[in-house]
Amino acid sequence: MFRLDAGSGVPIYRQLMQQVRQQVMLGRLRPGDQLPTVKEVVEALSVNPNTVAKAYRELEHEGLVRSRQGLGTFVAASPPSPPLAASPALLASLTRWVRKARAEGLSADEMRTLWAVALDEPSDPAEPQDGVA
C-alpha cells in the first residue's frame, strides 16, 4: 500500500504517515483495519525498519492508529480525521480535472499552483460548491 518518492525531499517516515492519513481520509482504511506489519513494509520497499516503526509510532501519537502488542498496528476506532463525507464524487471530478489538465500539458507542480490559487479564492455562497468539473 505504500509508495516512496525519493526525489520529493520529504522524509520517508513522513511520506508513510501521509499515505496512511490519506487512506483513512478516503475511507480505504477503516477503523479496526490492520496496517501492514513493519516486516512486510521492509520486504516491499527495502526501507529501514526503524523508519517504518517511527512512522507508526508518530501515527499512534496522533491517535490515528493503535498498536497492539504482538498483534500489529490497527486504525483507531475513532481516528482524529474521520473519512471525507463526499469523497467519491469529489475525487471523481478532481480526477477528471487532472486528466484534462494533463492533456493540456500542465505539470504536477503547475496543477498544485492552480489549486493553491483556487484555495485562496474567497468562497462565494451564491456559487454552487461543486464547481470542479
Place this chain on the structure above:
Amino acid sequence: MTSALSCEGLGRRYGRRTWGLRDCTLEIPPGRVVALVGPNGAGKTTLLHLAAGLLAPTAGAVTVAGDVPRRRLNQIGFVAQDAPLWPRLRVADALDAGRHLNPGWDRALATERIRRLGIPPRARIGSLSGGQRAQVALTLVLAKRPERLVLLDEPLANLDPIARREFLTHMFEACTQTGAAVLFSSHVVAELERICDHLVVVRDGRVRLVGDIDDLRQAHRVVTGPAAWPDTAGWPVVSARTVAGRTTALVRSGSDTLTGPGLDGAEPTFEELVLGYLDHDVQPGHRSEVSA
C-alpha cells in the same frame, strides 16, 4: 542502554605525521542503521578497521558494547571493501571455514542463501563475478549472526539494483532479530535515505557530522538570498555556493527566525544536508564561487 559502538577522541596515525582519523567522538545506539559518508581518503575505512579490531588506536578509545573490539569479535561482523576472499577456495569451503570459525554460525541460512542466489557451491571464489563474490562475503556475515555490530565497507558497490534490495532486506531482517547496529560506508548518497536512520560524515580524517537523520535535518536550514547575505547575517554557515548572483547556504540552526529581506529558508533534504557537509568549509568572505 550500552552503545553498540562508542568512540572517544579516537585517532589513528599512519607513519609519523599522517592521521587517517583524528579526534573521532561518536555514539551509535543498538539497532541503528548508520551511513558512513565521505570522500575517498576521508577516514571511513580507518574508522571501520578500528571498530572491527583490525587496527589499534594511536589515540583515544573505541568500544563495542562496552568492551574493546578484540574481545567482541564473535559479535562483530565485518566485510572489507571488494570482499577479499581467498580466490582458490571453493564457495562451499568458504562456508565451511565460516562454520568452524564462528560459534553462532547459521548453516541453514548460509546454504539456502547461496542456493537461492544461484551461486554454484563447487565454484572457486576466483571464478566468480565481483557481484557474486560480494554476495558470498555478505552471506558469511549474515550467517555469522553478529549480535552487536555489523561493519560493511562499500557493500553495495558491486551489486545490481535487485541484488542491493535483496541484500538490504535480509540485512534489516537479521538486525531486527539481533538488535545489532549496522555501520556501512557508501558513496551513493541518493539511496542512503531509505536505508539509514543515522548519519556520520567524515572529511579529512575528522567527523564533521553525526546523529539521527531526522533530528539533523530539523536542526539545519537551507537559506537562499542575495550573493553577500552570509557575510552580514552572522549565522553559523556550514557551506555556501553562489550561482548567478544568488547564494545558497546550509546553516547550522533549526530556528525559523532565520529570515530576512529577500531570504528563503527551508529544511534541507537528506542530500542537501550530506553534500553541505562534504563541501569545503567556508569562512565568511571565502565562499566557493560557481559560475552559472
